[in-house]
Amino acid sequence: MTLSNIILWAVLSLSVALIIYLSLPMSPNRRAVRRHKAFYAGLKHLLVDQPDHALDAFINQIRIDQDSAELHITVGSLFRKKGEIDRAIKIHSQIVKQSALSQQWRATAQLELANDYLAAGWYDRGESVLNSLPEGEIPEEVVMRTLLDALEIQREWRKALQYTVQRPLQDRNIQLRGVHYCCELAVETGELKWLDSVSELKLVDSLRPAIERFVQSDEAQRLAMLDKMMDMLSLDPNKLNFCFQALADSVIKSNNTSKIQHFSDWLLTYKLPYEQVKQFASQAEPHLIVGWLATYVVRHPSLTALNDYLERLPVQEEVVTALAPLVTKMATQRKRYRCTDCGFKADQIYWQCPGCRAWETMLFVPGIEGH
Numbered sequence: 479m480t481l482s483n484i485i486l487w488a489v490l491s492l493s494v495a496l497i498i499y500l501s502l503p504m505s506p507n508r509r510a511v512r513r514h515k516a517f518y519a520g521l522k523h524l525l526v527d528q529p530d531h532a533l534d535a536f537i538n539q540i541r542i543d544q545d546s547a548e549l550h551i552t553v554g555s556l557f558r559k560k561g562e563i564d565r566a567i568k569i570h571s572q573i574v575k576q577s578a579l580s581q582q583w584r585a586t587a588q589l590e591l592a593n594d595y596l597a598a599g600w601y602d603r604g605e606s607v608l609n610s611l612p613e614g615e616i617p618e619e620v621v622m623r624t625l626l627d628a629l630e631i632q633r634e635w636r637k638a639l640q641y642t643v644q645r646p647l648q649d650r651n652i653q654l655r656g657v658h659y660c661c662e663l664a665v666e667t668g669e670l671k672w673l674d675s676v677s678e679l680k681l682v683d684s685l686r687p688a689i690e691r692f693v694q695s696d697e698a699q700r701l702a703m704l705d706k707m708m709d710m711l712s713l714d715p716n717k718l719n720f721c722f723q724a725l726a727d728s729v730i731k732s733n734n735t736s737k738i739q740h741f742s743d744w745l746l747t748y749k750l751p752y753e754q755v756k757q758f759a760s761q762a763e764p765h766l767i768v769g770w771l772a773t774y775v776v777r778h779p780s781l782t783a784l785n786d787y788l789e790r791l792p793v794q795e796e797v798v799t800a801l802a803p804l805v806t807k808m809a810t811q812r813k814r815y816r817c818t819d820c821g822f823k824a825d826q827i828y829w830q831c832p833g834c835r836a837w838e839t840m841l842f843v844p845g846i847e848g849h
Contacts, residue, residue, distance in 0.1 A: 547573060547583040551590055558594055567594045585615035589624070596628045604628055619649050626655055630835060635659045635666070643679060651837075653682035658829060658837050661686050670694060684838070685710060685717045686829065693724045700728040704737070708744075715748035716841050719815075719827045722754045730758075746773055751814050751842055752783045815840045 554569035573579065573587035588611055595604035608625050622645060629638040642656035657676050664672040664687075673687045692700060692707050707725065711718045718725070729741045745755040752774070771787040774780070813823035817840050822833030828840050 544579060544583070547576075547579055547587070551583075551587050554587075554594075555590055558590075558597055563594055563598045567591065567598070570594055581612055582615050585612050589616055589620070592624060596624070601628050601632055618645065619652065622649075622652055626652070627835065630655075630830070633662075635662045639663070639675075642681075650682050654684060654837055656681045657684045657686060661690050661829075664690055664694070668694070685714055686720075686838075689717060689721045693721050697728070697731065700724065701732055704728050704732060708740070715744075715750075718744075718748060718750060719754070719842055720829070722750065726754075726758045746770075746777055749778055749842055752778075752780045752786075753814075756783075756786070814843060816843045817841075 550569060550573055554566045554573075557563070557569065558566035570587045570591040574584050574591060576584065588607055592604045592607040592611075595601075595607060605625060605628060608621055611621055622641065625641060626638050629635075629641070636659075639656060639659040642652060642659065656679065660672045660675045660679075660681075664670060670691060673691050676684075676687045688707065688710055692703055695703065704725075707721075711721075711725075726741070729737050732738070741758070745758065755774075768787065768790050771783055771790065775783050775787055814825055815827045816823045817831040817833055817836065819836045819839045820831060820834035822831050822840075823843075824832070824840070827842070830837050831839050
């Protein structure tokens with residue numbers, strides 16, 4: 479057992495012990511004697527490095543009242559964070575059953591119990607507990623977010639969308655989730671009707687439905703949508719990462735010199751991963767590529783672009799030859815995207831961060847730090 483685990487066990491055990499000790503009645507009756515014995519038995523287990531036995535002894539003798547309810551709930555939550563979900567469920571279940579407690583404390587414990595079940599992977603139980611929460615005791619936004627978190631993990635997009643529609647809330651985060659549920663269903667089923675649901679449900683504005691529609695459309699439809707798509711993306715260039723290849727292909731197939739030039743200017747204006755723009759830029763005349771790369775490196779410092787630039791220089795001096803492998807190695811060691819909420823890094827972009835599961839928070843990391 480590591481030092482950090484020992485400290486955490488000690489904190490948990492002593493917290494539970496403190497709850498019991500403070501709840502011991504002052505009169506020397508039989509119940510008090512039994513509680514004192516249980517208290518000292520638990521301490522004995524703790525002193526001989528038997529934290530599991532100590533915690534069980536403490537938990538079995540917990541007496542819950544209005545003054546200690548919050549501390550009980552906190553201890554249960556600590557157990558869940560430690561991975562002792564069975565004990566967390568036991569504590570929170572006991573609190574929920576205490577009819578003498580106020581409805582607010584029982585509802586709070588019920589919410590924590592739902593989180594216990596979800597942490598254990600018992601999603602049906604967690605959903606059932608959340609749906610049985612007394613109305614008005616827990617903010618509806620908190621309940622909804624907890625419920626949607628569980629459904630997202632299971633990829634239950636239809637059910638999650640139903641909850642979003644049935645319980646309309648003026649919460650942008652929840653409305654944005656509804657947009658992505660429609661889009662996920664469109665991607666999974668290949669049915670664009672789900673994208674129409676976004677406007678019908680009057681959910682918060684997001685570029686993803688338009689992007690998914692563009693990506694899933696055929697060549698002729700893309701060409702018809704091209705100008706509008708570029709105008710939309712100019713308002714939020716970060717989203718260009720999700721549809722760059724489809725957009726670049728459409729620009730090239732349009733055979734429109736002005737569109738191609740306009741798109742080429744985009745590549746020097748917006749912060750995009752060099753690997754994405756490289757394929758499009760490589761179609762330029764060979765004698766123009768070096769100049770284009772030099773402009774790109776100056777505007778958007780990139781190790782990968784710098785490496786390409788060094789390789790294409792007409793004169794390969796010794797220092798350039800020596801630097802090229804080092805630049806390549808440095809470029810491959812960096813992640814290109816990072817979540818603005820939790821800092822999760824990845825080589826590819828996601829609509830939903832794999833780390834904290836927030837939507838539309840993965841952004842391209844510009845400059846040397848990114849690639």
